[in-house]
Structures are given as C-alpha cells and as structure tokens.
Amino acid sequence: MLKKGVKTLLLYCFAFLWLVISFYPFIFMVNTSLKGRMEFLMNPVWAAPDRFLYSNYLKVIEGGFFRFFFNSVGVAAVSVFLILLASSLASYVLSRIRFRFSGLIYGAFVAGMMIPIHITLIPVYNLTKALGIYDSLLALIGPYVSFSLPISIFILTGFMKDVPMELEEAAFMDGASHFQIYSKVLLPLSKPALATVAIYNFIMLWNEFIYALVLLTSKKNWNLTMGLWNFQGQYSIDIPLIMATLTLAALPLILIYVFLQEQVIKGMTSGALKG
C-alpha cells in the first residue's frame, strides 16, 4: 500500500513539474505584460505587478497590431479556402476514380510533405517579383496553398476512400456528372475531414514565418509573425510591451483551441498517424 502511495506521489510530482515547465512561461508573459518598464527591471521577474497596467496593450494596438492581425486573418482565410477547393477536387479523383497514374500522382503529392521549404525560397522569390506581386499579401497565397496541399490531400483522400460507394453509384445511374457527385454527395459527407484540414492549415499558416520574411517588406503588408519579429527589433528594451504583443498574438489561437479542442488535436495528429 505504501509503495503505491509513493508511486502516486511521484506521478503527481511529475505532472506538476511539467505543468510548471509548460505553463509558467505563459504566466510570465501575461504577468510581465501588465507591468511598467522600470518596474519590470527593478522587481524580481516573478513578482506580481504593482497594479494592473493596461497601457502596454493600448500601445501595441496603436502600433498597428490590428493591421497585422487582419492581414494574417485575410491571408489565412483565402489560402484555406483555396486549399479546401484544390485538395478536395484532387482527392475526389484520387479516391473515387480508378485510372492509370492515380497512384503515381497521389505519391507525388504526398512526397511533397518531405520537401524542405528552403529549396523553393529563391525561385519563389523570383517568381513573385516577376509576377509583380512581391511585397503584397497576394504573394503569400501561392506558397501557402502549395505547401498545405500534400497533407490536405493525404487527409482528404484517406477519408474519402472510406466513404461507401453505393450512394454515388445510385446517383450515377440517374445520370449525375462527376461534378454533381463531388459537390452534392462527397463534399457534404466529408465535412468532418474538411473541418480538420481547415483548422490544421489555419493554425499552420497563422504561425508561418519564413515566406513572410522573404516576400514582405513594407510595414503595411506585414502579417502577424512579421509584426512580432519587427516589434522585437524596435522595442527590445521595453520587455513588458513585447510581452503584451505576444499575449495578444497568442490569444486567437488559444481561443480557437479552447473551443475546438478535439478538432485541433485531430488535425495535428491525422497527418502523422496513418501511412
């Protein structure tokens, strides 16, 4: 009995220790964001703020935070829409129609997951300049859609393969075209997988950094990660201000996560579990 008690205690200790390790940096972030600049330097870092100071948040918002925020929302939303469209169309063909190169094409798309993004950076940088969309939000959409396709096609094709064929065979008999079956039968049935793909890619694109770094230069076009990155350069001595920025930037994802926890987790694991 005693031995079991010791084991449980150890278990609790580990659980608590990991709670501190994974959560304390967030507490530090929010706590610091409510302090004054001098106050932060004079008191120990873990001390609670003398009084809750909201002026850091106001300053962040005045610094153009919402511009970056909505740039990120816009790019992610348009990209996710295009990802859903392109990957569901391709997955329909790859999962429902038998044809000669289907395995090869599917394999090529999925192999895209292994390709390091960096080999595309310079060619895409040049392409973007040639298209005249360098330093605009439009520049991000091409690479964002392309790099999300492999995992999306992987998830959607896997899902659609498991949808029973009977329904569409009946529809075929009635003379429905492939497009009608795709839009009226398969898309509605694939809603859960589409939601997973949408949420997963939204999170990934919300956090994307390197393409934004290479393809955006002027402040009005920055997305949130670029805004954060430049904030650091600009205000590196005003730590509470930086922490306020980080808190605001992390908030939307944390909210999505709290409300859609199951789907978020499903999205993050579904690319890795099968196959």
Place this chain on the structure above:
Amino acid sequence: MKKLEQLPWYRRENFVISLFLIPAAFFFVLYIVAPIPISFYYSLFRWDGIGQKIFIGFQNWSELMRDPVFFRALKNNFILVVVSIIVQLPFGIGLALLLNGGRWWTKPLKTIYVLPYLMSSVAIGMLWRYVYEPTFGLVNMFLEAIGKYHWIQDWLGDPKIVLYSVINAINWQFIPFYMILFMAAMTAIPEELYEAAKIDGASPWKSFWTITIPLLMPTITNAATLSLVGSLKYFDLIHVLSGGGPSHASELLATYMYKRSFHHFRMGYGSTIAVALFTIGVVVSSIFMRSARRKEYEGSAL
C-alpha cells in the same frame, strides 16, 4: 453499359480527371516541383538577385565543400536531429502515459500541456529570449534565488552552450505534439491486453515494455521520421532566438542558406546550400524510412 465514344467529350473520364486535378497540380508544380531544378540551375551562377547572372560552373559547389560554416551547420543539424529524437519522443510517451488514465485532472492538464505547440515559433523565440536573458532572464533569476550562482550562464551568448539552449526551447515547443500523437495511438491499444497481463501477474512496468512499447512501434517510427524530417529543415526558432550565432555556433543549414541568400545577396551560393539541404534531407530520410520499415517487417515475422 455506355461505351466511351458515346459520351460527350466533357463527360469523358480523362477530361474530368484532368479538370479536377488542375488546380492542385498548378500550385504544386509552380511552387514546389519546378523550384527544385531551378534552384540547382541557380547554383551554377554568381548572382546578387538583381543584376546579371554570371555562369561559373561548379564553383559554388567547390566553395561549399571548403566552407567550414556549412559543415558546422550540417553538424548542428545532426545534433538537433539526434537530441530531438532522444528527448522529444520519450517525453512524449511519458506524458501520454501520465494522461492516459481517466483521472479528473487529465483533461485540464492535457489542455495546458498542448499550449506550447500552438504558439508560433516567432512568439516562442521572443518569449524564450527573456527566459534566457543573462541579467534579468527567468533562468538566471531563478538560479540566483536558489543560490546556485556558479550555474548562471549567458545561455544564448556562450558559443559552447547556445545550440543546446536553443534545442531546449525547440523541445519545449514540440514535446506536446508527440504527446498527443502517442495519446491517440495509446487509445487504440485494447484494454483487455493489460487486464490479461495483470491477471498473469505482470507489473505495470513489465506490461509497459511488453505491450505498450511494441504496439506503439509503428507510431514511434512515424514520430521519429517526422522529427528527423522536421529537424533537418528547422529554421524559425533558431532565426529568432539566436540568429545562428554567436559566430555560427548555432547555425543550421536553413538559417545559413537564408543568411547567404537574403542578407549577403549571394543567391547562387544560397541556392547551392538549399540544394545540398534538399539532397541530404531526401537521402537521410529515405535511408531512415527504409531501415525503419525493414525493422518493422522483421518484428512482425517474429
């Protein structure tokens, strides 16, 4: 059954197939497939990104073979691969085990444990900068408070430890991912196996090694592959946290490629590093996956 010729052209299967594949293929070819040979082509030129390209044959490649920073970055990349696999996977499995039982605190804990993985690498990098800050950073303030003055370090400024400081932050970011991966895999293990083992008198420790680990093996292989692929192309956090420095001590292939291309505007040389990164990534991960798969077959033959 209708014959193919009788269908109008727009209902023929081949036409429909190509039409449905065009949007995805367009993006995929333009932004992923085509850049690979183009990067190789660029690697044969001296080019600042704006002016004339000057053909120099394989000069960039011979420079790369003599470039100590490239080899430093390569070595750092392999350290990152090894440390990631031997730290992130065991911690992921351990935490998944911890949260596997249905106690009242497992759900809220899981919610909190996942949080680091949701943050963007840029945000994590900025946050950890102040964790590691030498004079008022969290780590050093903590060491000072408990009186361990001789443990105080310049975590990001000392070339001997900077790589490990950064890898530590990367582990913090990715352990939650492996945790949920293994949690999902563990729910697929039937409870009866454990009950049967318990009846046979097996200790929890023994059933962990004889039931959990063997049944998790495919997931472990997958996780190791993901970790390997991810570590070889890792960029974001290092760029924000240390910028690859000081004096290239925490340089990775990706950060080095970025620096040469977009700070020094040596697009030709940058492309050379990118092609090297691509080739190493493809070769290493296919060797790894092949041997992992062979192991699995051997395992299933037993």
